[in-house]
Amino acid sequence: MPSGSMQKVVIHKAGGYEQLKLETHPVPKPGEGQVLIRTEAVGVNYADICVRWGVYESARRFVGWPITPGFEYSGWVEDVGREVKHVKPGDPVFGVTLFNGYSTHVCAPADLVWPKPRALDFEAAAGLLAVHLTAYHGLLQNVVIRPGMRVLVHSAGGGVGSALVQLCKLHNLHVTGVVGRSHKVEYVRRLGADAVIDKSTHSLWDETKRLCPDGYDLIFDANGPETLAQSYAHLKPTGKLLVYGFHSLLPKQGGHINYLKATLGMLRMPRFNPLSMTSENKGVVAFNLSFLFPRADLLHAAVNDLTAWLEAGDIRVPKVRSFALEDVAQAHRVLESGETTGKLVLRTAPRFSASANEATVQGASAPDQ
Template identity: 90%
Template sequence: MPSESMYKVVIHKAGAYERLKLETHRVPKPGDRQVLIRTQAVGVNYADVCVRWGVYASARRFVGWPITPGFEYSGWVEEVGREVKHVKPGDPVFGVTLFNGYSTHVCAPADLVWPKPQALDFEGAAGFLAVHLTAYHGLLQNVVIRPGMRVLVHSAGGGVGSALIQLCKLHNLHVTGVVGRSHKVEYVRQLGADAVVDKSTQSLWDEAKRLCPDGYDLVFDANGPETLAQSYAHLRPTGKLLIYGFHTLLPKQSGRINYLKAALGMLRMPRFNPLSMTSGNKGVVAFNLSFLFARTDLLHAAVSDLTTWVEAGIMQAPKVRSFALADVAEAHRALESGETTGKLVLRTAPPFFSASVYEATVRRASAPDR
């Protein structure tokens, strides 16, 4: 019998960690083409942090305040609409949702829900789709690839970077990963990277040039103004710069944006001139997965391939670090630190919180760094 109430994280106003409120709400009733899922785990992505700050474009356009972050989940089907045939109550599933993921229950469009791969446990499945769909769309739906192409991947130890490294090697590309912390080097090598640049101990662009003197065919960059200009400069003729985020545009302190530094970052944002791009024979591609949810044809093609590869054991899910749903503030703090590798997820199956633990967590996460 479906539950009557659920817990979800709600943000009523932009801000720091204290804006993440755990609330009780009624469980929604699925429509004819919807599926109600009792979640077991939900993925945490950098986009969720941007939602909390109030700077995520699709959140402003599609939802506004209040909002529940979260784009991906795994769990059990609890109820289906009358037109849903591919899953039934009791089935283990995973899927994507346009927000509302940080919850014990998700009511999702049926065409964005898929059977969970047997090769993934619930936590692994919850952290799989957002990063792998982003990587797949960038590499396999935006550009034409050929074996032997040279690829540079920034933030290679993160979720999307981990997926990109594996997809590149699966398609016989030569890939160099860039990391910002030395403890991430071995992790990226184990994923299959041909070379790793540790920019905490090496000159990033000197090393990138040494490794590939003629320039890269593809550069994947979610950093923003810190690296975009040089990423473009290090493309070879016919090369493509693929942009899917602007992390360094949003420097923060104790969970808050430093708006002065953000404004200075905007001034440093490179402007790509179509005339110079034409004469240099280079291109720029930019995309955001949250604006792609209407293209179910692309999503289904990607999920079909990704599921096949993970079931066959030729692609692995990122390593996962999990937090209780009540510890969502700690999860955001960890993600913002830049120290993590792989994916972070929130456990939503009970028992997942107590009120006292939740309040203590928010106080700890909101405390100034010492």
């Protein structure tokens, strides 16, 4: 790779894995209040797949095409702009970025860059923030919690679900995790869940009712129309449904959106009536991490707590599976399969050929699995 150049994944139009292009671009210069990071690893999230499909709202609103996905990274400070005091060149850091993460270099606002926790290696650090900030914001910045509250966490074996289970147990809540594959049951139990429902072998809502007949105080649901209505129905009075995604609107594998399925899913999306919610004394809270980036005050509070809990051993780092940056298509394919637990990350240490300005990412044209 030429001096002063970097490699990044670029998507020029919506589509499947073939749209993931590895390109060479100039390394940006940090402006005032910015930090240039040479990344070691970057996190992979389901939101990145939605960016590739062209259906992620903040990507359409703030960037458009072309776009480089990626919200989180870890690496080394390479340069800083004026007025940046808390980090300096050579420091190990991690942080969040509004896109542009799938790259060997990231230029990020200084207030979204933090010293890397000593307890984490670079891959674990790269996979920490997106899921843990989502879990933290949902549990600790949106509702008032009290010890002993009953919580149901859908997709408890995934990134956000794993973080939610641990944060709930740290705050003495009773947690039931829901998983869709039997091999995830023991993983969620080890995270501390008091009960685990395997919906591939048991009736989800029968088990939900059996385990907590009076209803749940909090239910975390990113499934969408597949479960939202029943999640709301299984709240107790004063309960809250927290919504942070709509995965069942979109296919889990295959690389392309099934638009018929998405349309049918939209028609099945529940409507929550404020009059009914008032008389039932239930609430719905919905949020998206990418629209939270302007609230650096909330993010700093979350990172400070999360770092302290990690250093004290109160929460465990997520299980991480890593791929080379050029294997980004395979990482997307694996994440879409629904078989993963923990987090996926891309290793971004330089290991690329600079013989061509652009290449289709390895595996992008391979047959769907």
